[in-house]
Amino acid sequence: MSAVLQSSEDVLLPTRRVVTEQRVVAILVGLLCLALLVAIALPLWALLSKSFLNANGEFVGLANFARYFATPALVQSLINSVMVAGLATCIVVPLAFIYAYALTRSCIPAKGLFYALALLPIFAPSLLPALSFIYIFGNQGFLKDLLFGATIYGPIGIVMAQVFYCLPHATMILVAALALSDGRLYEAAAALGTTRWRVFLTVTLPGARYGVVSAAVVVFTLVVTDFGIPKVIGGQFAVLATDAYKQVVGQQNFSMGAVVGMVLLVPAVLAFFVEQILKRRQVALLSARAVPYSPRPERRRDTALLMFCVLVGGLVAGILGVAVWASFIKYWPYNLSLTLSNYDFAEFEPDGWQPYFNSLKMAALTALIGTPVIFLGAYLIEKVRSAVLGRFFAHFLAMLPMAVPGLVLGLGYVFFFNAPWNPLGALYGTIAVLALNSLAHFYTVAHITAVTALKQIDGEFESVSASLKVPFWTTLRRVTVPICMPSLLDIAVYLFVNAMTTVSAVIFLYGPGTKLASIAVVHMDEAGAIAAAAAMATCIVVTAIAVKLLHLLLDALLLSRLQRWRVRTG
Amino acid sequence: MSSLRFETADSAATRPAGGSAAGPSVSSHAYLVVRGLTRRFGAFTALDRIDLEVRRGEFVCFLGPSGCGKTTLLRAIAGLDRQDEGRIEIGGRDVSHAPPADRDFGIVFQSYALFPNLTVNDNVAYGLVNRRRPRAEIAARVKELLALVGLPDQGAKFPVQLSGGQQQRVALARALATSPGLLLLDEPLSALDARVRLHLREEIRALQNRLGVTTIMVTHDQEEALAMADRIVVMNHGVIEQVGTPEDIYRTPASAFVADFVGTMSFLDGKVSAPGEVRVGTRSLRVADGRAVATGYAARVGLRPEDVRVRGVRPDDENAFEAIIEDVEFLGAFCRARLVARDEPALALLADFSANLMRDVGVEVGKPLLVALPPESLRVFARSSPIAEEEAAS
Numbered sequence: 001m002s003a004v005l006q007s008s009e010d011v012l013l014p015t016r017r018v019v020t021e022q023r024v025v026a027i028l029v030g031l032l033c034l035a036l037l038v039a040i041a042l043p044l045w046a047l048l049s050k051s052f053l054n055a056n057g058e059f060v061g062l063a064n065f066a067r068y069f070a071t072p073a074l075v076q077s078l079i080n081s082v083m084v085a086g087l088a089t090c091i092v093v094p095l096a097f098i099y100a101y102a103l104t105r106s107c108i109p110a111k112g113l114f115y116a117l118a119l120l121p122i123f124a125p126s127l128l129p130a131l132s133f134i135y136i137f138g139n140q141g142f143l144k145d146l147l148f149g150a151t152i153y154g155p156i157g158i159v160m161a162q163v164f165y166c167l168p169h170a171t172m173i174l175v176a177a178l179a180l181s182d183g184r185l186y187e188a189a190a191a192l193g194t195t196r197w198r199v200f201l202t203v204t205l206p207g208a209r210y211g212v213v214s215a216a217v218v219v220f221t222l223v224v225t226d227f228g229i230p231k232v233i234g235g236q237f238a239v240l241a242t243d244a245y246k247q248v249v250g251q252q253n254f255s256m257g258a259v260v261g262m263v264l265l266v267p268a269v270l271a272f273f274v275e276q277i278l279k280r281r282q283v284a285l286l287s288a289r290a291v292p293y294s295p296r297p298e299r300r301r302d303t304a305l306l307m308f309c310v311l312v313g314g315l316v317a318g319i320l321g322v323a324v325w326a327s328f329i330k331y332w333p334y335n336l337s338l339t340l341s342n343y344d345f346a347e348f349e350p351d352g353w354q355p356y357f358n359s360l361k362m363a364a365l366t367a368l369i370g371t372p373v374i375f376l377g378a379y380l381i382e383k384v385r386s387a388v389l390g391r392f393f394a395h396f397l398a399m400l401p402m403a404v405p406g407l408v409l410g411l412g413y414v415f416f417f418n419a420p421w422n423p424l425g426a427l428y429g430t431i432a433v434l435a436l437n438s439l440a441h442f443y444t445v446a447h448i449t450a451v452t453a454l455k456q457i458d459g460e461f462e463s464v465s466a467s468l469k470v471p472f473w474t475t476l477r478r479v480t481v482p483i484c485m486p487s488l489l490d491i492a493v494y495l496f497v498n499a500m501t502t503v504s505a506v507i508f509l510y511g512p513g514t515k516l517a518s519i520a521v522v523h524m525d526e527a528g529a530i531a532a533a534a535a536m537a538t539c540i541v542v543t544a545i546a547v548k549l550l551h552l553l554l555d556a557l558l559l560s561r562l563q564r565w566r567v568r569t570g
Numbered sequence: 571m572s573s574l575r576f577e578t579a580d581s582a583a584t585r586p587a588g589g590s591a592a593g594p595s596v597s598s599h600a601y602l603v604v605r606g607l608t609r610r611f612g613a614f615t616a617l618d619r620i621d622l623e624v625r626r627g628e629f630v631c632f633l634g635p636s637g638c639g640k641t642t643l644l645r646a647i648a649g650l651d652r653q654d655e656g657r658i659e660i661g662g663r664d665v666s667h668a669p670p671a672d673r674d675f676g677i678v679f680q681s682y683a684l685f686p687n688l689t690v691n692d693n694v695a696y697g698l699v700n701r702r703r704p705r706a707e708i709a710a711r712v713k714e715l716l717a718l719v720g721l722p723d724q725g726a727k728f729p730v731q732l733s734g735g736q737q738q739r740v741a742l743a744r745a746l747a748t749s750p751g752l753l754l755l756d757e758p759l760s761a762l763d764a765r766v767r768l769h770l771r772e773e774i775r776a777l778q779n780r781l782g783v784t785t786i787m788v789t790h791d792q793e794e795a796l797a798m799a800d801r802i803v804v805m806n807h808g809v810i811e812q813v814g815t816p817e818d819i820y821r822t823p824a825s826a827f828v829a830d831f832v833g834t835m836s837f838l839d840g841k842v843s844a845p846g847e848v849r850v851g852t853r854s855l856r857v858a859d860g861r862a863v864a865t866g867y868a869a870r871v872g873l874r875p876e877d878v879r880v881r882g883v884r885p886d887d888e889n890a891f892e893a894i895i896e897d898v899e900f901l902g903a904f905c906r907a908r909l910v911a912r913d914e915p916a917l918a919l920l921a922d923f924s925a926n927l928m929r930d931v932g933v934e935v936g937k938p939l940l941v942a943l944p945p946e947s948l949r950v951f952a953r954s955s956p957i958a959e960e961e962a963a964s
Contacts, residue, residue, distance in 0.1 A: 460683035466670035467677045468697030482687040565687045565728035
């Protein structure tokens with residue numbers, strides 16, 4: 001008997017600490033699931049259920065959908081959205097392809113500069129190019145005559161602004177696709193005496209085709225679900241995104257707003273699945289032994305591509321510049337002298353500068369809370385062995401926002417946090433709910449960044465720690481976090497910049513005293529104070545770019561000082 | 571070295587009563603016991619009811635081709651992958667369901683798994699810091715350990731500044747720092763250059779001898795296993811084919827698989843025609859090893875290339891016959907020849923000849939040569955699968 005007691009004690013005593021370790025994991029995974037449920041799943045559920053209820057909250061099945069498709073004006077918006085998105089996609093993708101081709105497959109100078117130029121629009125809210133095009137082609141625009149009497153307030157303006165807004169996303173995808181190439185294929189083709197055009201058709205294009213499809217899908221979804229551009233420059237031309245706004249904010253018709261939200265969800269969900277399938281196929285394309293392709297100088301090609309890049313990059317910078325410039329103009333187009341009066345926001349907007357500081361606060365909150373939460377979540381999902389079901393569930397929820405446009409998520413938040421039964425309703429209209437919404441909206445990309453960084457770390461670190469009886473949180477603090485520091489910075493900056501520029505989700509969620517800068521842009525534009533709107537948009541751009549520059553500086557500092565161990569010094 | 575507190579056996583509070591193991595000598599009492607261990611991945615059985623005992627202080631190698639289950643078995647012992655069925659005891663304690671941190675082992679991986687952002691000193695001290703020992707004591711211990719693995723002055727460097735072999739030594743020091751009762755090595759040498767590998771394997775063995783820590787090493791390199799292990803566990807398809815000393819494994823392989831995997835062996839298919847006699851084609855071979863197969867059954871006869879006798883063979887010697895040299899492969903210190911009996915093409919085998927012998931006997935492609943197959947060197951195996959027999963019949 002005593003022997004039995006003895007041995008059971010032996011098992012229990014050293015186990016106690018280990019048990020707490022597993023319990024900590026279980027609690028953390030539970031908390032993560034709960035947070036993701038509240039931030040992502042329940043709002044979506046609220047939207048989904050709302051689309052099947054009438055104004056009195058009674059279940060009506062598909063009646064709302066039937067009414068939607070029986071309303072010609074609403075169906076017209078759907079057609080408009082698809083048309084505009086299709087057109088923008090057909091323009092952006094070839095443009096971005098040539099641009100990316102120049103950056104990866106030619107010997108043009110200043111590639112870094114050109115890449116940065118193409119990425120500039122990321123730091124601006126989508127409202128900004130719309131404002132610029134109003135300045136250029138609008139009723140008082142200096143190039144108005146180029147439109148030959150057509151109006152910029154409508155599909156033309158929307159497509160032009162969308163091209164600007166989507167260019168960085170398509171360029172990034174295509175640069176990645178074109179950079180992944182096996183130089184040996186080109187050597188083999190050259191050895192066989194293949195013409196350049198045929199090499200392009202048989203080697204380059206097939207290698208990049210998944211990138212092309214992926215870029216097209218991403219651009220199409222971005223355009224369909226963007227709210228800022230059609231709101232500012234769309235005029236009477238209705239699209240899905242503006243319909244959702246009108247139904248919910250204008251007419252307080254929540255059921256119909258929910259139906260529009262569900263319709264908006266369709267292209268995004270389709271895009272998500274196309275992406276997943278493509279990603280799976282892309283893997284096998286490049287073997288580990290591939291030799292990277294390095295282009296050789298070629299006068300005529302390089303000159304042509306350089307001119308193209310100068311043109312496109314210049315246009316991007318120019319369009320951004322017009323809004324910035326116009327924000328300093330006294331009275332467009334009659335008095336072009338410079339002034340700071342447009343930055344005196346109190347003249348145009350009851351809250352004055354407050355929206356800008358709200359945006360700063362909200363973006364900082366999103367980055368500061370989001371980064372550790374997302375990273376810890378990714379760590380639990382990727383590196384921990386216990387709590388299998390919980391981790392699987394959390395991973396699913398973390399990937400969900402990718403397929404949900406901001407506008408749809410925003411609608412879900414309205415329905416969820418505004419519901420009378422919800423104790424969290426007190427949060428509605430606060431900075432906290434705005435930050436939570438932004439965090440949820442941009443969760444997936446940040447999550448994937450964290451998971452990718454964690455995957456690159458030796459999978460045996462946790463095993464070694466366990467064998468040395470070191471709890472996982474010690475290894476997380478001493479090893480994993482320091483190694484992932486650059487990725488953590490990436491995530492923080494990504495969250496900050498996006499929270500700073502987003503419009504679509506938060507337009508439904510702000511409350512008295514928590515209006516954001518991007519919403520103030522919409523409001524001032526609506527009120528006709530377009531110069532002030534441009535000024536506020538400029539503030540957003542400058543802040544976002546400043547944060548990015550700070551990031552680059554910190555990164556360099558981190559590498560040279562604190563992360564000495566990365567560099568082989570011999 | 572006595573200052574090193576590698577109390578591998580004696581410090582363990584969980585040691586079974588009465589087992590006063592003395593120093594590095596291999597105790598007869600089993601330190602690690604594995605019973606009926608099974609691990610499945612879907613339809614694939616990675617480990618099939620494994621039984622195994624490892625004695626205290628022993629150096630055991632798990633040897634087998636990739637996918638044979640050797641790493642799965644090691645990870646199950648460590649608790650890193652949980653088994654579906656079966657029982658594991660370490661030091662007399664049932665740890666079948668204990669998490670890794672609750673088992674007493676140190677582990678070294680093929681990838682080194684050194685923490686890149688910590689210095690060598692911090693890496694080695696990693697498990698010690700957690701035990702709240704005084705700083706000076708930890709520093710002294712780290713110094714001892716680094717001296718032990720032959721890197722006395724490298725403590726301030728980061729892993730990236732060391733060579734692969736040096737990194738693996740650091741990993742070894744880190745695994746030994748907490749004086750674990752069991753040292754697990756998962757292909758520790760596979761990522762290293764051939765010369766470094768050779769050198770480090772001698773050092774690991776010498777270190778293990780000195781510390782007496784019970785050690786299990788997984789390897790797919792038979793030479794490594796033969797050179798280092800007290801005992802080798804040969805695995806294939808999730809089962810243990812044979813457990814034995816390197817000499818046992820090499821001299822008396824339990825199956826054709828073991829014979830083929832460890833060293834080189836020629837195989838001749840035939841039939842046991844009488845006790846101690848196997849018929850290969852038209853010829854009969856005398857065999858001393860008749861235990862495996864009953865008379866009348868199909869058998870496979872194996873012979874190591876170095877066991878083919880050439881010097882002083884007379885035509886009436888046992889198993890002597892005239893062979894034609896079909897091909898000679900130059901392998902540096904010796905040559906490997908392919909021989910076929912002049913009157914029986916089924917009797918084809920490899921033979922190793924030293925450079926001396928090549929000269930003395932005048933081995934040349936196409937020439938006939940009188941050879942003998944010593945009966946005591948011929949191993950007889952059952953021709954295993956019925957399918958193989960069907961194939962042979964058709």
